[in-house]
Amino acid sequence: MGTTNKNLVRFLLAVQAAAVMAGLGASALSMDYYGMSCPYTEWIVRGVVSEALRKDPTLAAGLLRLHFHDCFVQGCDASVLIDSTDGNTAEKDAPANKSLRGYEVIDRIKEILESQCPGIVSCADILALAARDAVFMAGGPYYRVPSGRRxxxxxxxxDTVALPAPVLNASTLIQLFGSHGFTTQDMVALSGGHTLGVAHCAAFKNRLQSETATLDASLAAKLGSTCGGDSSSATAPFDRTSTAFDGVYFKELQERRGLLSSDQTLFESPETKGIVNSFAANPGYFFWAFQQGMLKMGQLDLKEGDKGEVRKKCSVVNPPPTW
Ligand code: HEM
Structure with missing residues (x-):
């Protein structure tokens, strides 16, 4: 696609995003939320994400997944960033979150923002903006993110039981995402987040044993050798372009090269197969649906007013006021 066409597509996507926002009705969030209080917020987030991805392009996956795991557990409130304490095992130490990465990027952004405008920009907003920038810098759609999360x-x-397990089938995924207000198309598009990144053997080993009918033989052989022996830290990419945000993930589902059961089921189930085929045929359609899904995801169960705060340090809840 030429640069002009690409820009046109991106412009249209931004217009679509505005339409989605309007369709969502009353929201506690707004565009340009930090326009007066911390005007360089988005610029600072973009700069740090860009620098981090320049050094390690695989971090785009980590930043996207952090935002998802934040929003699906207790809403988009940066609860995923809080450290465990003596009396409390926090979300980040749950098995489902052990392989999350990118925390240091969020901490760096927060550090700079605190030096510029202390106590203003929430960690939950930083997660949403960093995920958006990571997707865009990896070649995905750009969409405007409203801010004001607490x-x-x-x-x-x-609480991490709220996260989907990799063995879920399409019907269960439709139900789970539906319970948060997502359509089936939103769910399939958001699963397309697996166009980035990798999974550990434990997450997909079951496919090698019990799903050979829906697993391409050459991929099965490759995964078998990756995961043989002591493979607790071995990983495999979700698709063959795992640092590029593109439509290849959906093409690979058609080729029975989905990594997790929850990926391949989207092609195997009549409820979702048509959507997979449409996204595979038209990545622009996937991009459009993905950004709609992300806008909805970024507004899950927001903490209003005194139910939330702006943390000074993303890994620690603010101390109670001393007065
Ligand atoms: C549909 C249900 C989903 C399930 C069952 C699921 C499950 C998983 C699992 C098991 C992993 C691999 C973890 C590991 O082994 O280290 C993973 C990685 C990942 N997930 Fe999902 N996920 C789902 C939806 C999503 C959504 C909605 C997004 C974002 C929009 C997302 C983004 C990612 C990314 C980017 C990675 C790669 C992370 C990395 O390379 O560090 N996932 N997911």
Whole structure:
């Protein structure tokens, strides 16, 4: 695609994003939320993300997943960033979150923002903006992200049961995402987040044993050798372009090269197969649906007013006021 066409597509995507925002009705968030209080917020986030991805392009995946795991557990309130304490095992130490990465990028952004405008920009907004920038810098769609999220004060490992397991089938995924207000198309598009990144053997080993009918033989052989022996830290990419945000993930589902059961089921189930085929045939359509899904995801269960705060340090809840 030429640069002019690309720019046109991006412009149209931004217009679509505005339409989605309007369709969402009343929201506690707004565009340009920090326009007066911390005007360089988005610029600072972009700069740090850009520098981090220049050094390690695989971090785009980490930043996108951090935002997803934040929003699906207790809403988008940066609860995923809080450290465990003596009396509390936090979300980040739950098994489902052990392989999350990119925390240091968020901490760096927060550090700069605190030096520029202390106590203003929430960690939850930083996660949403960093995920957006990571997707865009990896070649995905650009969409405007409304801000004004507040940080939560609770983070409990047990709450991560809300996260989808890699063995779920399409019907269960439709139900789970539907319970948060997502359509089936939103769910399939958001699963397309797996156009970036890798998974550890434990997450997909079951496919090698019990799903050979829906697993391409050459991929099965490759994964078998990756995961043989002591493979607890071995990983495989979700698709063959795992640092590029593109439509290849959906093409690979058609080729039975989905990595997780929850990926391949989207092609195997009649409820979602048509959507996979449309996204594979038209990545622009996937981009459009993905950004709609992300805008919805970024507004899950927001903490209003005194139910939230702006954390000074993303990994620690603010101390109670001393007065
Ligand atoms: C549909 C249900 C989903 C399931 C069952 C699922 C499950 C998983 C699992 C098991 C991993 C690999 C973890 C590991 O082994 O280290 C993973 C990685 C990842 N997930 Fe998902 N996920 C889902 C949806 C999403 C969504 C909605 C997004 C974002 C929009 C997302 C973004 C990612 C990314 C980017 C990675 C790669 C992370 C990295 O390379 O560090 N996932 N997911």
């Amino acid at each position: 940080d939560g004060t609770r983070s409990n490992a047990a």
